[in-house]
Amino acid sequence: MRLRSKKWAVPFIDEHPDLIIKDQRAKQLKGNWSLVFGNNHPLYLEIGSGKGQFILDNAIKYPENNFIGLELQPTAVAIAGKKAFKQDPQLANLKLILGDGGDVSDYFADNEISKIFLNHSDPWPKAKHEKRRLTAENFLKSYSKILLPNGALELKTDNLGLFEYSLSSFKKFGLSWPEEQISYDLHHELKKNPVNIETEYEKKFAEMNQPEYWIRVNF
Numbered sequence: 001m002r003l004r005s006k007k008w009a010v011p012f013i014d015e016h017p018d019l020i021i022k023d024q025r026a027k028q029l030k031g032n033w034s035l036v037f038g039n040n041h042p043l044y045l046e047i048g049s050g051k052g053q054f055i056l057d058n059a060i061k062y063p064e065n066n067f068i069g070l071e072l073q074p075t076a077v078a079i080a081g082k083k084a085f086k087q088d089p090q091l092a093n094l095k096l097i098l099g100d101g102g103d104v105s106d107y108f109a110d111n112e113i114s115k116i117f118l119n120h121s122d123p124w125p126k127a128k129h130e131k132r133r134l135t136a137e138n139f140l141k142s143y144s145k146i147l148l149p150n151g152a153l154e155l156k157t158d159n160l161g162l163f164e165y166s167l168s169s170f171k172k173f174g175l176s177w178p179e180e181q182i183s184y185d186l187h188h189e190l191k192k193n194p195v196n197i198e199t200e201y202e203k204k205f206a207e208m209n210q211p212e213y214w215i216r217v218n219f
């Protein structure tokens, strides 16, 4: 979903290079994110982090882990950055990348990431756009490179078409999951993911009583 662009967004991004890292610089940091955070804590990545509430709430709740939100749209990144800055200007375990998750191995070295989150990713429903879905085979290949052995991918969506496509893509890729790591109605089965943190889109769809589909797969 494209956001209406805000005039203040690009200046805000330029003024906060410690929090918001632009594409080219992020590529130079590949393999060295522990230096950026100043520690070796596990690194969690959300691709398509939008306005950032999910990744920000995670960073606040889990100071023992590092978090990166990767997002294409400058206005969304700037809104996320503003929220984070307002919440805690010293928040040390969160960075935002203004970049494209088309090939995450541009930004991250092999085995650099502990977990990837895909939350309400664009569904690209037309068959001719299959390769753009963030769970298409090419994306899974780059996730398997950057994830640690047995690293996890968590997907949440309101879109059944994208969910079922993703399950079949995971299976073709040789991935499997136990029953307790999948739900067709997460908000009524929170025992499967008691630590669930809601995203902006998730809240919006929950208000419309739309079920939240969820899966965690280990690579």
Ligand SMILES: C[S@@+](CC[C@H](N)C(=O)[O-])C[C@H]1O[C@@H](n2cnc3c(N)ncnc32)[C@H](O)[C@@H]1O
Pocket: 001, 047, 048, 049, 050, 051, 070, 071, 072, 073, 076, 099, 100, 101, 102, 119, 120, 121, 122, 199, 200, 201, 202
């Ligand atoms: C529907 S929004 C969901 C935002 C947020 N994850 C949530 O659940 O509230 C999808 C977001 O993914 C971003 N996005 C789509 N393709 C992307 C890509 N290849 N790399 C980075 N971000 C992407 C879009 O710009 C948009 O902000």
